[in-house]
Amino acid sequence: MSARRQASSQWLLTLPSLAWLGVFFVIPALLVFVTAFRPADLQGGVGPGWTLATLDEIRDPAYLPIIWRTVWVSAATTFFCLGLALPMAFHMARAGQRQRQWLLLLVVIPFLSNFLIRIFAWKSLLHPEGPLTQTLISLHLLPENAVLLHHAGAVLLVMVYTQLPFAILPLYAAAEKFDFGLLDAARDLGARPRQAFSKVFVPGVRRGLISAGMMVFVCSLGQYVIPQMVGGVSDDMLGTKIAQRVFSDRNLPHASALAGGMMLAVLLPMLVVAVWQRIGRKEGA
Amino acid sequence: MTRSRLPALLAWGVVLFLFAPLVVLVVNSFNASRFGGAWEGFTWGWYEKLWAAEEVWQSLWLTLRIAVSASLASMVMGTLAAYVLHRFRSWLQNVHQVLITLPLVMPDILMGMSLLALFVLSGIETGLLTIWIAHVTFCLSFVTMVVLGRLQDFDFTLLDAARDLGATRAQAVRKVLLPLLLPGVLAGGLLAFTLSVDDYVITFFVSGPGTTTLPLRVASMMRTSRSLPVINALSTLLIASTFVIAAVSSRLQRRA
Amino acid sequence: MDDFLVIDHISKSFGQQRAVDDVSLTVRQGEAFSLLGPSGCGKTTLLRMIAGFERPDSGRILVAGQDITTLPPEQRPVNTVFQNYALFPHLSVWENVAFGLRMSRRPREEIRSGVDRMLDLVRLSEHARKRPAQLSGGQRQRVAIARALVNRPQVLLLDEPLAALDLKLRQHMQMELNTIHEQVGTTFIYVTHDQGEAMSLSSRIAVLNSGRLEQVDSPASLYENPRSSFVASFIGDANFFTGVAQEFQHEGYVRVLIEGLGSPLVQSNGAVSSNQPLRLMVRPEKISLTLARPSSGERVNAFRGVVEDIAYFGSHTRYRIRAGEHCILAQLQRSRFSGGEIDPARGAEVWMSFHPDEGRVVRLEDAA
Numbered sequence: 001m002s003a004r005r006q007a008s009s010q011w012l013l014t015l016p017s018l019a020w021l022g023v024f025f026v027i028p029a030l031l032v033f034v035t036a037f038r039p040a041d042l043q044g045g046v047g048p049g050w051t052l053a054t055l056d057e058i059r060d061p062a063y064l065p066i067i068w069r070t071v072w073v074s075a076a077t078t079f080f081c082l083g084l085a086l087p088m089a090f091h092m093a094r095a096g097q098r099q100r101q102w103l104l105l106l107v108v109i110p111f112l113s114n115f116l117i118r119i120f121a122w123k124s125l126l127h128p129e130g131p132l133t134q135t136l137i138s139l140h141l142l143p144e145n146a147v148l149l150h151h152a153g154a155v156l157l158v159m160v161y162t163q164l165p166f167a168i169l170p171l172y173a174a175a176e177k178f179d180f181g182l183l184d185a186a187r188d189l190g191a192r193p194r195q196a197f198s199k200v201f202v203p204g205v206r207r208g209l210i211s212a213g214m215m216v217f218v219c220s221l222g223q224y225v226i227p228q229m230v231g232g233v234s235d236d237m238l239g240t241k242i243a244q245r246v247f248s249d250r251n252l253p254h255a256s257a258l259a260g261g262m263m264l265a266v267l268l269p270m271l272v273v274a275v276w277q278r279i280g281r282k283e284g285a
Numbered sequence: 286m287t288r289s290r291l292p293a294l295l296a297w298g299v300v301l302f303l304f305a306p307l308v309v310l311v312v313n314s315f316n317a318s319r320f321g322g323a324w325e326g327f328t329w330g331w332y333e334k335l336w337a338a339e340e341v342w343q344s345l346w347l348t349l350r351i352a353v354s355a356s357l358a359s360m361v362m363g364t365l366a367a368y369v370l371h372r373f374r375s376w377l378q379n380v381h382q383v384l385i386t387l388p389l390v391m392p393d394i395l396m397g398m399s400l401l402a403l404f405v406l407s408g409i410e411t412g413l414l415t416i417w418i419a420h421v422t423f424c425l426s427f428v429t430m431v432v433l434g435r436l437q438d439f440d441f442t443l444l445d446a447a448r449d450l451g452a453t454r455a456q457a458v459r460k461v462l463l464p465l466l467l468p469g470v471l472a473g474g475l476l477a478f479t480l481s482v483d484d485y486v487i488t489f490f491v492s493g494p495g496t497t498t499l500p501l502r503v504a505s506m507m508r509t510s511r512s513l514p515v516i517n518a519l520s521t522l523l524i525a526s527t528f529v530i531a532a533v534s535s536r537l538q539r540r541a
Numbered sequence: 542m543d544d545f546l547v548i549d550h551i552s553k554s555f556g557q558q559r560a561v562d563d564v565s566l567t568v569r570q571g572e573a574f575s576l577l578g579p580s581g582c583g584k585t586t587l588l589r590m591i592a593g594f595e596r597p598d599s600g601r602i603l604v605a606g607q608d609i610t611t612l613p614p615e616q617r618p619v620n621t622v623f624q625n626y627a628l629f630p631h632l633s634v635w636e637n638v639a640f641g642l643r644m645s646r647r648p649r650e651e652i653r654s655g656v657d658r659m660l661d662l663v664r665l666s667e668h669a670r671k672r673p674a675q676l677s678g679g680q681r682q683r684v685a686i687a688r689a690l691v692n693r694p695q696v697l698l699l700d701e702p703l704a705a706l707d708l709k710l711r712q713h714m715q716m717e718l719n720t721i722h723e724q725v726g727t728t729f730i731y732v733t734h735d736q737g738e739a740m741s742l743s744s745r746i747a748v749l750n751s752g753r754l755e756q757v758d759s760p761a762s763l764y765e766n767p768r769s770s771f772v773a774s775f776i777g778d779a780n781f782f783t784g785v786a787q788e789f790q791h792e793g794y795v796r797v798l799i800e801g802l803g804s805p806l807v808q809s810n811g812a813v814s815s816n817q818p819l820r821l822m823v824r825p826e827k828i829s830l831t832l833a834r835p836s837s838g839e840r841v842n843a844f845r846g847v848v849e850d851i852a853y854f855g856s857h858t859r860y861r862i863r864a865g866e867h868c869i870l871a872q873l874q875r876s877r878f879s880g881g882e883i884d885p886a887r888g889a890e891v892w893m894s895f896h897p898d899e900g901r902v903v904r905l906e907d908a909a
Contacts, residue, residue, distance in 0.1 A: 010372075010373050013365055013368065013369045014377060014378070016361075016362045016365055016366075017362045017425060017429070018377075018381055020362060021384040021388070021422070022384070024421075024422045025388055025396075025422055026384065028399035028400050028403040029399045031399060032402050034402075034406070035405075035406065044405075046406065085299075087295040087299075088295065088296045091293050091296035101535065103300065104535070105532070105535055106303065107300075107303065108531050108535075109527055109528060109531050110304065112483070112530065112531055113524055114482070114483050114503070114520070114523050115483055115485055116503045116504055117310070117520040118307075120310070120503070120516055120520065121309060123507075124309065124310070124513070124517075131309060131323075134323070161302070164299070164302075164303065165303075168299075214390070218390055218391075219390075219392055219393075222395055223392075223394075224394055225485065239392070239394045242394060242398060243394070256398065256402055259398040262392070263395050266392065270390060440625070440627065442623050442624075442625065442627040443627050445594055446627035447629075447640070447644075448593070448594070448613070448615050449592055449614050449615075449621045449689075450615075450620065450640050450641035450644055450689075451615045451616075451644035451692065452615055453613075453615055456644065460640075461629055465631055
């Protein structure tokens with residue numbers, strides 16, 4: 001095949017997915033920033049002309065605690081997810097072929113189960129008359145009339161629950177490639193099991209750890225259904241506010257400004273990680 | 286060397302944590318008690334109520350139509366995308382790669398929000414079409430990743446071998462590449478199907494009047510306590526179907 | 542036909558890299574021929590150009606008088622046994638072998654009999670229904686051979702046919718390949734980096750080095766009369782000495798002055814002029830070791846040295862001997878060091894000697 005024919009067939013074959021993502025992913029993302037400078041109209045759309053008013057609105061200091069909460073809930077979710085996923089991935093990678101396949105299936109099923117259903121399951125578990133609350137109260141582990149639902153702790157718990165498979169799968173992929181003979185070597189050189197785990201295994205799956213953490217953190221930043229459904233009135237996150245602006249206040253430019261801010265907050269750290277990993281790969285090669 | 290039991294214990298603890306809420310749902314779907322606090326006897330009642338809830342079945346039908354068409358479209362585009370990503374090394378494919386990867390890490394709410402901005406600014410009425418577009422967009426990346434994984438295991442000398450034995454370029458693709466890639470494409474399609482059926486957040490942003498998909502229906506049912514036990518029954522059916530799909534998919538991935 | 546397959550001034554570059562540099566050679570009909578060289582020497586590129594997977598930048602390839610240089614692989618009378626066999630994992634053994642016949646739309650009956658006969662030839666008839674994954678390495682290779690041969694190619698290319706097999710199986714397959722070649726009589730072209738493989742499988746060998754053809758000859762001629770030090774060192778072991786042609790003697794012998802060693806007498810092996818720098822090659826097994834100076838007169842080259850190291854291999858023993866600047870390898874059959882003398886020990890002073898006919902003058906190159 002001549003070079004020119006090859007180049008044109010490359011373009012032709014790339015065109016469908018490239019064009020689709022260009023029109024329905026890149027342009028919409030850019031339009032979010034454009035919309036932030038348009039005036040709102042009462043029907044939930046945008047009015048004619050341009051304005052900077054929305055930028056002033058979102059400088060509202062009331063957003064600061066919400067942003068702060070969004071970040072720390074996401075960070076805590078990431079922390080707990082990685083803490084649970086690390087030993088899980090470690091065990092899965094060392095288990096026999098059969099057990100490994102089963103564990104993988106058992107992780108994937110909740111991951112593929114309906115998102116709302118999983119939240120709903122926790123709602124009924126944590127419900128004041130639900131089995132968990134009742135059991136804990138009857139064991140005197142909880143005071144009478146304790147409420148587990150509508151509470152920051154509930155938000156964190158359900159967040160960890162829904163994001164956990166996102167942490168396990170990339171970590172498992174990394175752990176599967178890890179040479180477990182290195183752990184024997186570490187033990188041989190005098191490391192205790194826990195030291196071997198933390199000094200050899202954890203650095204060995206560093207790349208998987210970073211992508212798992214990134215994935216969980218970014219997905220958590222955007223959550224709004226969980227705080228809305230299991231959180232209390234004071235547990236709003238930035239996502240909740242965006243949804244509120246769109247569906248309750250019908251103020252699209254305001255929502256776009258918030259979404260644009262979040263988009264920058266998501267893309268910038270990813271860019272940093274991507275550049276850093278590329279540099280690391282070049283040094284490694 | 287004696288292995289520490291701790292990771293194994295933690296791993297099975299994680300599995301328990303992942304499944305306990307689902308098990309409670311399934312059990313409660315047969316529980317006569319409305320709130321499921323205590324066992325008040327076995328009943329099929331909630332399933333009968335679910336059977337009678339016509340709006341749920343309408344939503345399911347709508348959801349299936351969207352999921353099947355969106356996964357078919359994303360299977361075709363995703364397979365093509367995976368092929369070119371694997372086949373060519375160029376700046377174009379670097380850009381392509383970034384575009385395929387970004388939707389995977391973009392929070393749902395931002396994707397929904399930006400698609401809404403597109404549809405509002407371009408004056409497209411939200412409805413069935415916009416939901417379909419949104420679903421194809423996020424399914425495309427997942428299918429591409431699954432097929433790409435499969436392609437990375439594909440031995441391209443097999444195509445040379447086919448040509449060497451007298452097959453034309455097109456025959457080699459049809460007789461060798463496609464049959465070997467098919468399980469990967471189907472697994473990607475199943476994943477796309479599941480994600481499409483499951484999606485709530487993005488659909489919520491781009492749905493219009495009369496396009497209440499199943500997740501949207503579940504969300505509205507969750508607001509009225511009367512229908513809560515019916516959700517248990519519905520959830521049980523959905524979890525069961527997820528089981529089947531996951532089992533089929535893992536069988537497909539394994540058959541190499 | 543002496544020029545059944547003709548490679549005519551073929552060159553191929555990848556970017557700045559000249560993979561194949563102006564190679565010309567001919568292969569006879571029915572011959573077992575090898576392309577031999579280290580990895581990156583261009584042998585695989587040459588094979589891919591014969592098979593049709595690469596297009597040469599310049600030059601022509603002819604099979605039985607037909608120019609196939611620009612034909613796509615599916616139209617060439619050439620089939621390939623790939624290095625990793627490239628069996629189709631989704632097809633049974635039988636269907637793998639039938640693939641080529643199906644592509645050329647042969648009648649059903651011809652396909653059936655052709656495949657059955659071929660599976661019979663490679664003794665795999667009872668495995669016909671199995672998938673390639675269910676076969677052993679040696680069986681897979683036989684399927685690959687059957688799959689190629691069933692199309693009755695004019696030329697069969699075999700890419701590193703024994704590389705993926707373990708030692709025992711390799712020796713067995715070597716004989717098996719020779720048998721199959723005898724039975725079908727097709728022209729076989731092996732590509733290999735293993736000199737032992739090339740020597741045992743083929744009647745002639747082309748040695749390639751960084752894209753260039755070094756020498757084409759029978760295995761024995763390559764070993765006995767290597768034209769370059771690359772060929773000499775790639776095929777078997779060799780001692781090299783750099784020196785200057787000193788005085789000519791009758792019958793094409795020349796004396797070579799080697800600093801720190803003396804001036805041995807060797808066959809001049811073609812045109813050598815006085816004071817020309819050149820390289821002298823002696824195979825380790827051509828060197829005799831004695832404790833006393835050999836007394837067979839003028840025509841033996843003898844030097845003194847000290848045994849530095851001894852390695853025992855059962856059928857033979859190797860000695861590393863130091864003589865001033867030079868480090869010389871000598872190899873003795875167990876029976877050779879006889880005549881009532883004891884084996885030399887490490888540190889012993891010995892005499893090394895070789896007959897003038899056993900030394901070779903090879904081309905002086907910059908490399909090696």
